Amino acid sequence: QKEVEQDPGPLSVPEGAIVSLNCTYSNSAFQYFMWYRQYSRKGPELLMYTYSSGNKEDGRFTAQVDKSSKYISLFIRDSQPSDSATYLCAMSAGNQFYFGTGTSLTVIP
């Protein structure tokens, strides 16, 4: 079993829709949870960062962590065409970082 599982998509939504992206994991030692956005032919850029369980909101983006279910989510409200990218979840325990395979998102104008 992979440490981190993420549905690769692709996911296609109309502009203005609410997008839900998810990852599951198997290692209960993970404490730091991140979401990265990667545009085509660019490096991943940090979008959201949370520690342990709970919610964190930043503008149109909300990250949720449910450690009891080993499940993390990223919600995008009022999605825009500029949100079209690949979204990677990542998590860490100590000095070990693990990434999901990424979900490809297209927001259609």
Added chain:
Amino acid sequence: DTAVSQTPKYLVTQMGNDKSIKCEQNLGHDTMYWYKQDSKKFLKIMFSYNNKELIINETVPNRFSPKSPDKAHLNLHINSLELGDSAVYFCASSQGDRDTQYFGPGTRLTVL
């Protein structure tokens, strides 16, 4: 100013050659990483350096060797390149080994 930079951006070379990719960060971070992203977009960590000490060395071939002349640089040397080495290689840095990582723009390596 670019926080994490890599050179070259594109690298096309023949099988069997030896090549290097350079990485520099101006964030003052003390940990740097190299990742390989394959055609399926899976991002796999290869190495990390903390204060010039290798602290992660995943099961990568010993043809790959990281070299860190100082805290701001972590270069990746690849010997005897193979077709399967074709991928995008990303450098990243963080403050401490538990902090979030900031990525460079990537180096697209194509081995012919």
